[in-house]
Amino acid sequence: AVGARSMPGKQMLDWQTLKEVAGEPPPRLFLQKERLFGEKHPWLRLWHDAAAWHPFANQVWLLIEEMRLPHVRSVVPLPQYQKPGERIPDEFQRIGGNVPAVQMAQQSGVKNVSFSPPLRESSAVGLCRKLNKLFPDHALMPRTPKRRAYAEALLEKYADLQNALYGVIGKGGLQAQSVYAAAMDEFDGALSASPRASLSLHSWGDDGDGVQELFGGSQDGPFLFGQRPCAVDVILLPLLERCEANVPHALSGNAPHLALDKWPSLARMQAAARTPGVSSYSELGTDAKTTIGIRLGVTGTRSDLPSPASINISRATAAAVAATLEARRDAAARLVANHAAVAGFASGGAGTGRLRGEPREKPSEKMILAVDAALQAVAQSMLSEVDGPQLQAFAAHAAANLSAAHGAGMMRHVSNALVFLAENVGVPRDMTAAPAQAFRIFLGLFAASLHVSAL
Numbered sequence: 001a002v003g004a005r006s007m008p009g010k011q012m013l014d015w016q017t018l019k020e021v022a023g024e025p026p027p028r029l030f031l032q033k034e035r036l037f038g039e040k041h042p043w044l045r046l047w048h049d050a051a052a053w054h055p056f057a058n059q060v061w062l063l064i065e066e067m068r069l070p071h072v073r074s075v076v077p078l079p080q081y082q083k084p085g086e087r088i089p090d091e092f093q094r095i096g097g098n099v100p101a102v103q104m105a106q107q108s109g110v111k112n113v114s115f116s117p118p119l120r121e122s123s124a125v126g127l128c129r130k131l132n133k134l135f136p137d138h139a140l141m142p143r144t145p146k147r148r149a150y151a152e153a154l155l156e157k158y159a160d161l162q163n164a165l166y167g168v169i170g171k172g173g174l175q176a177q178s179v180y181a182a183a184m185d186e187f188d189g190a191l192s193a194s195p196r197a198s199l200s201l202h203s204w205g206d207d208g209d210g211v212q213e214l215f216g217g218s219q220d221g222p223f224l225f226g227q228r229p230c231a232v233d234v235i236l237l238p239l240l241e242r243c244e245a246n247v248p249h250a251l252s253g254n255a256p257h258l259a260l261d262k263w264p265s266l267a268r269m270q271a272a273a274r275t276p277g278v279s280s281y282s283e284l285g286t287d288a289k290t291t292i293g294i295r296l297g298v299t300g301t302r303s304d305l306p307s308p309a310s311i312n313i314s315r316a317t318a319a320a321v322a323a324t325l326e327a328r329r330d331a332a333a334r335l336v337a338n339h340a341a342v343a344g345f346a347s348g349g350a351g352t353g354r355l356r357g358e359p360r361e362k363p364s365e366k367m368i369l370a371v372d373a374a375l376q377a378v379a380q381s382m383l384s385e386v387d388g389p390q391l392q393a394f395a396a397h398a399a400a401n402l403s404a405a406h407g408a409g410m411m412r413h414v415s416n417a418l419v420f421l422a423e424n425v426g427v428p429r430d431m432t433a434a435p436a437q438a439f440r441i442f443l444g445l446f447a448a449s450l451h452v453s454a455l
Helices: 015-022 055-067 090-095 124-134 145-169 173-192 231-245 264-273 288-299 313-322 325-337 339-348 365-383 388-406 408-423 433-453
Strands: 044-049 071-076 101-108 112-115
Touching: 015 325, 015 365, 044 055, 055 124, 055 231, 071 090, 090 101, 101 124, 124 145, 124 231, 145 173, 145 231, 173 231, 173 264, 231 264, 231 288, 288 433, 313 388, 313 433, 325 339, 325 365, 325 433, 339 365, 339 408, 365 388, 365 408, 365 433, 388 408, 388 433, 408 433
Parallel strands: 044 071
Antiparallel strands: 044 101, 101 112
């Protein structure tokens, strides 16, 4: 196999060689449909949306993962972002209900497992309480009475925060923003562990027993009860994605003064949960670009793609070099393994910048082949360990070669296709957040380089 360090320069590698360099994509929690945690059989089945973009379904999935409940998963494509050819499974239509849905396992015999009708609870908080009750040894709640009651009180207030968020992004005006800020203040105060907070553990009465693993120890740490996320933290995380992405965005909440960093304890908790190895959220959570893309797609809001001419090549090069090798290699391996489908999506798919249902020409085979060739250069650059000048020179050389091979006019289309792809890399559907961010940066660099080559 060709080593990553041998790739800088002008030699262009084919997909087969790139596959040898990249290796197989690392396994992902997102793709595992069975999680038994050492047990022989699942205890339940979870139905959730296929892209893991439904915030309430993701809350329940995170709860099940953090509780380490042996389970299997089945997915349902939601109409808002259903891929061509996808359909709702017949079994889900038979059982009725909506996602998220949880069914309890009913074992009959050694190998046969059937499932009950879905639990009646439909909200994430309701399912959280039900699962904590059914599996008390796995509950993400404190064991002491006062701490547990405190966590329950925060879960009770969650609906107020959720409603306040949707009031802001639903164009509720100044009154909605005031209600939202007050709700965020309460939760941020709780996470801060400050005794002066309006809803603090100190004022509630702390009977912690010192057992950190069971949420009875010090509150020092990013989560409500210290270093491990409890049920309150887990329920908050998918909602905070919407707070982070949708509230400040001009086409959604249009309230930049209410950006998430206004509440440092909530922002700190989200950042900690995104750290690999801290919790399953690092594998299953989404990121701001994906989240706002979902919102704009679901509401049918038109958004224009950035122009390749607006991308500063020097800044893009610096950002690309700053991306970790681990993130770059993860993104490259996934691109190499699925490059033909990625090229097809970049050339003619729907998403941010191309609304579903809008008429558009089917991309030609020549267009798809040209995009695939550009992605080949992107993959090679992500697998290379080079400095800024070397990377920028490689991108310029690759762009010049592509322009000579396919024509300057085609390169303008390819440049726009790379920008579209960068805006529509989905987390966690396609990859986790760090590889997705690296991939977007490299796509932007090559989109800008192709634009320059086509002038």
